[in-house]
Amino acid sequence: MKYQNRKKAIILLADGAIFYGKAVGNKEGTSFGEVCFNTGMTGYQEVFTDPSYYGQLMVTTNAHIGNYGVAENESESDSIKIKGLICRNFSYNYSRPEANDTLENFLEKNNLLAISDIDTRALVSYIRDNGAMNAVISTEVDSIENLKKQLAEVPPMNGLELASKVSTKEPYFYGNPDAAYKISALDIGIKKNILRNLEERDCYVKVFPYNTKFEEMKSFNPDGYFLSNGPGDPEPLTDAIKAAKQMVDSNLPVFGICLGHQVLALSNGISTYKMHNGHRGINHPIKNLLTGKGEITSQNHGFAINREETENHKDVEITHVHLNDHTVAGIRIKNKPAFSVQYHPEASPGPNDATYLFDEFITNIKNHKLQTA
Structure with a gap:
């Protein structure tokens, strides 16, 4: 495994629900946005660079993300537009001949925080029942009360011009x-x-x-x-x-x-x-x-x-x-x-x-x- 001691990470929803995972790579930090999910089994690079996703924390329902890498001609804009990535299994290596880089490097170049090892089936089921809402992903797992205070100040998507x-x-x-x-x-x-x-x-x-x-x-x-x-x-x-x-x-x-x-x-x-x-x-x-x-x-x-x-x-x-x-x-x-x-x-x-x-x-x-x- 490429990273043996990855940082613990969480996704904290606006209603107080918490799901636990680990940071992708050595990246640390905190990112806020509206949590949503995409059910596509392919096309993650197009999704991450789609301007329509600006301001959102993306949950991918497909179990494996990153396994086919990234290619220069598959971005839908000049940079990643999502605010953060939440996935189950993150692949640090890729096996597609057409790809020219790993998804990890692509995220790093765009300074995007990603967390994996999340029970995405449970998370998506929760969002389906309770609706899309603001959330925060963070490696500051010991500062939950502070994260809650910051999250409460994030404006809702309803009424937001982006x-x-x-x-x-x-x-x-x-x-x-x-x-x-x-x-x-x-x-x-x-x-x-x-x-x-x-x-x-x-x-x-x-x-x-x-x-x-x-x-x-x-x-x-x-x-x-x-x-x-x-x-x-x-x-x-x-x-x-x-x-x-x-x-x-x-x-x-x-x-x-x-x-x-x-x-x-x-x-x-x-x-x-x-x-x-x-x-x-x-x-x-x-x-x-x-x-x-x-x-x-x-x-x-x-x-x-x-x-x-x-x-x-x-x-x-x-x-x-x-x-x-x-x-x-x-x-x-x-x-x-x-x-x-x-x-x-x-x-x-x-x-x-x-x-x-x-x-x-x-x-x-x-x-x-x-x-x-």
Whole structure:
């Protein structure tokens, strides 16, 4: 074993529950965030670097983490975005030819605290019953009362604006300047693979900061607008909500994913709410109500839009539902080329069931061009 005498560690939940484990490697310290769990058996590097996970302590339900290492091209952003990692068995060595480093080194470079040897089955079961809540992971196992005091001061995820923490500070371009289509994308936590999917469909994308005014995005003279995924509560994003409303009113095609889906709903007067646990994994079943087909999808969200308000909205149609709990998984604006989904069509953990949504966005752009030619 690489480390014989690893430091004892704990995860302390806001309600006082404690689970015991050990620190990964020689790392010591303390980290706070909202505890959540992801049920994916693969894709941990993509999860850890997904901006949508900013501010969260990630519990991985798969028993082994790190066994296939990390690869340079599998990060969804420029750094790890989770606040801490909680797992059962941590692998210090890897056996995948495509990998170029260990997960331990990757965590170390990103200064991330990770703890292992946790009974993750018991922890996840507890979270399922009691809901997502703030927590702290720490090697300061003899300072529990002090940790409780610090934890009590951490703001809850409900009402927390986090897009500003992960969004680009300045606009930037992605793709081929001579591409057929130009897209203005609002970055409220955008993943790299979304940009790759747009580039593959002959799009040149200008990515704007989270609080950019619609007029500035319009000045790029785009063929369509994109609302990205991202972390935190959507309701505080007043600038993004206003911009989304103006995007729809412009009659240009609009596509939203995850947080962008919630922002589009809010721009139409549909409220959002914090879920008991959220959806985080790579095998969530979705039904497309327009085609009757099922999709296996990747999901990562702790908020959802109000189904009753959506059903009663005269200008909004539900297009997709989550088959586990019947939450709204997709909408479109009636008589407008605007739609969004709550899941991640750019994430393909095996099935590519949802990538057609990018093609639908391009089809909307082509049709709009024909209509206005």
